[in-house]
Amino acid sequence: MPALDAATGQTGISEVQALAAAEMSQVNAVIRRRLGSDVALINQISEHIVAAGGKRLRPMLTVIAARALGYAGDSHFQLAAIIEFIHTSTLLHDDVVDESDLRRGRKTANALWGNAPSVLVGDFLYSRSFQLMVELDSMPVMHVLADATNRIAEGEVLQLLHVGNPNTTEADYLRVISRKTAVLFAAATRLSAMLAGASPKLQQDLADFGMNLGMAFQIADDVLDYTADAAALGKNLGDDLAEGKATLPVIHALSQANPEVREKLARIIADCDVDALGQVLDAIHQHGSLAYSRQMAEHYARAAEANLAALPDNRWTRALHALALYSIDRQS
Numbered sequence: 016m017p018a019l020d021a022a023t024g025q026t027g028i029s030e031v032q033a034l035a036a037a038e039m040s041q042v043n044a045v046i047r048r049r050l051g052s053d054v055a056l057i058n059q060i061s062e063h064i065v066a067a068g069g070k071r072l073r074p075m076l077t078v079i080a081a082r083a084l085g086y087a088g089d090s091h092f093q094l095a096a097i098i099e100f101i102h103t104s105t106l107l108h109d110d111v112v113d114e115s116d117l118r119r120g121r122k123t124a125n126a127l128w129g130n131a132p133s134v135l136v137g138d139f140l141y142s143r144s145f146q147l148m149v150e151l152d153s154m155p156v157m158h159v160l161a162d163a164t165n166r167i168a169e170g171e172v173l174q175l176l177h178v179g180n181p182n183t184t185e186a187d188y189l190r191v192i193s194r195k196t197a198v199l200f201a202a203a204t205r206l207s208a209m210l211a212g213a214s215p216k217l218q219q220d221l222a223d224f225g226m227n228l229g230m231a232f233q234i235a236d237d238v239l240d241y242t243a244d245a246a247a248l249g250k251n252l253g254d255d256l257a258e259g260k261a262t263l264p265v266i267h268a269l270s271q272a273n274p275e276v277r278e279k280l281a282r283i284i285a286d287c288d289v290d291a292l293g294q295v296l297d298a299i300h301q302h303g304s305l306a307y308s309r310q311m312a313e314h315y316a317r318a319a320e321a322n323l324a325a326l327p328d329n330r331w332t333r334a335l336h337a338l339a340l341y342s343i344d345r346q347s
Contacts, residue, residue: 028070028341031079031334038078039071041089045096046074049143060124060136064103067121073203074099076228076338080207080221083331091210093147097160098203100144105167105199107137112175113258156206163202170194179259181281185266189230197229204228220322224335227319232342234312237262238305239345241296257289263311264304265295271302312343 032039050061074095081091107124109115111133116126125133141164148157174191177183204225208218240255241264255262261269261284269280280298283291299305319339326332 027337028345031337031341032070032075034330034334035075035079038082038092039075041092042071042074042078042095042099045092046099049096049100049147052139056128056132057136057139060107060128060132061140063121063124063127064107067118071099072232072338073102073199076200076225076335077203077207079331079334079338080204080225081210083326083329083335084208084211084213084217084221085327086207086211088210090151091207093151094156094206094210095203097144097147098199098206100140100147101160101164101167102199104137104140104144105171107133107140108171111137112171113254115254115258153209155209159202159206159209163198166194166198170196170198174260177261179285179287181261181269181284183261183266185263185270188261188263188266192230192233193226196233197226200229200232201225217325220325224319224322227315227322228339228342231312231315231319231339234263234308234315235343235345238264238308238312241299242305253289253292253295256284256292256295257287259284259287263308264299267304267307268295268298268302271304272298309343316340316343 047065050058050065052058052061077095077098078091081094106118110118110123111125111130114125115123117123123133124136144160148160151157170191170193173187174195177187177191201222202225205218205222208221213221237255240253240262256265265280265284269277272280276298280295282288283295316339319342320336323332323335323339326335
């Protein structure tokens with residue numbers, strides 16, 4: 016993995032954040048300015064979401080990819096804000112569907128204000144993102160984002176259909192996360208390339224990078240649900256099990272277990288029995304399912320790096336390489 020450069024030091028998320036700090040300050044200014052509403056409850060929930068922080072990986076990816084390709088304008092700030100609004104709206108909806116009460120170590124909006132306000136503010140963020148899209152006055156940009164939001168919704172429904180389903184296959188799982196998570200990464204990087212006036216081939220390379228990065232990120236995230244420290248993770252350990260989600264570590268354990276253990280795991284998933292987390296962890300460890308899942312995440316991360324081969328060699332491109340590493344080498 017290449018280092019960034021002498022000015023930013025060794026590869027790592029903190030160095031990438033430092034490199035992108037000035038860019039992200041502009042993005043955050045757009046986010047705060049455009050979150051405003053004359054409806055007080057929208058402002059309260061929006062401020063709660065903004066204050067929750069997070070690394071803002073998706074908008075950061077947007078600005079870094081644009082600069083890597085030599086973009087010198089400022090429309091990428093608004094584009095990054097659009098990506099973040101879409102992502103945040105999906106989080107609000109996800110927390111309602113999953114009945115989550117903790118995210119990034121803080122109470123979720125639905126835990127504080129209830130389901131209805133959370134869903135409606137999520138809708139507000141979706142619609143605000145489309146207002147910002149129209150302001151960019153680019154039909155190709157709107158086409159990509161409209162397609163991405165539609166596929167995200169499909170992913171959410173697909174995931175819902177598999178809740179409590181112990182027969183979920185690895186192919187089912189990959190199909191869900193490609194739409195639910197990776198498609199927004201792909202949209203962010205494709206749009207950055209479009210904004211920079213890159214060739215169709217380079218636009219596709221960047222879209223493939225985003226897709227592979229998103230796949231690696233989500234698989235690694237699902238591993239963390241069974242391995243991370245709850246405080247560092249910012250949510251309850253075993254939440255996926257409590258929500259009836261058969262993610263890759265469990266799917267692999269099910270495929271490797273003997274009939275007796277498989278039947279036991281299937282019952283636990285169907286019942287969303289988080290009290291049986293210890294039994295699930297035993298099966299996952301016994302069958303090497305965490306190692307298998309990490310290898311799968313690494314496969315996608317390596318593919319993401321390969322997608323960057325045609326990009327110019329500069330500190331921004333090296334930051335994209337660093338994000339590929341970060342996607343699989345993190346604790347939260």
